[in-house]
Amino acid sequence: MPTVIITRPSHQAQNLAQGLAQLGRQSLVYPLFEIEAIRDNPELDLALQNLAAFALVVFVSPNAIDALFTRAPTLASNWPSALTIGVVGAASRQALLRHGVDANKVKIISPSHEERTDSETLLVELDLPALAGRKALIVRADSGRDFLTEALRAANVEVQAVTAYKRVTPPFDENRRAQLIDFLQGQYDWVITSSAALRTLLDWCSQLDRENAVAKMQQQHLFVPHFRIAEVAAELGFKHVSLSASGDEKLLLALQSHL
Incomplete structure (x- = not known):
């Protein structure tokens, strides 16, 4: 039974690791990115002070909510x-x-299609005529797509997009190099929750002084919770990609069903 490599930030990997342990699966945490809240953030503080002035707040990810x-x-x-x-x-x-x-107690809107969750499918659920002429706050990372901001503005919604956190790539130090070399010697199930993490992973493989390191990585089995990550994985040459719906429950089900 392959060990599961969890590539989430360290502090966000524990719930999934515990769920895997309950299923009898071994796991290792190998973060490909970390999340840092932006501490000096007067724009976000001002938005919080005036929160009642908005008709809608959109969080682009769980990290935005936590921040x-x-x-x-x-x-x-x-x-x-x-x-x-x-x-x-x-x-x-x-x-x-x-x-x-x-x-x-609070009205929460999300895409009704569990297997295709993104800004486009969220936009379909929003009552754009009711939002016209009103204000919306988007809480986001320091990088990402601007689709929702542009679409809401096109619908005559006044949008304020505020950066609440940033993604940071950890240094590819000797310990991480040794771990990655070890991983490439076998077959593992990799949980990938970010398209950028995939690019980091291949970049690290290319830095190894090992023949066919990238090709070996592309043969590993990936489990991803979003169709866009699956699309990027295919573009980057990964051969074995399993797509689950959003959320740890669905990831755990996909990992167990594969066995």
Whole structure:
């Protein structure tokens, strides 16, 4: 039974690792990126002070949710009753729940199609005529797609996009090099939750003084929770990619079903 390599940030890997252990699966955490909240962030602080002025807040990821609610720990209990939340996947709904945001008290909108969750499918769920002339806040990373911002503005919505966190690639030090060399000697199940992480992984393989390191990596089995990551994996030459729906439950089910 292949060991599962979890490539999430260290602090976000434990729940999945525990779930795998309950299924009798061994796992190792090998972060390909870390998440850092932007500490000096007056733009976000101002948006928080004026939150009731918005009709919609969109969180682009669970990391955006964590960044905002960690900055304002009492926000969940003081969330404006008329302020709708938009998210793109089950993992973000779970993150809201962890911070005490109850879907029975706050209107939460997300794509109805569980296997295709992105900005496009979220946009379909939004009542654009009702949002016209009103304000929307998008809480995002320091990089990413601007589709939703542009689409909302085209619908006459006043959009404020605020960066709440950044993705940081860890240094490819001797320890990580040794681990990666070891991984390439066998076959593992890799959980990949970021397209950028895939590019980092191949870049690290190309830096190894090992014949066919990239080709060996492309033969590993990837498990991804989003169709866009699956598309990028195919473009980068990965041969074995399993797509699950969003959320740890679906990832665990995919990993177990494969066996």
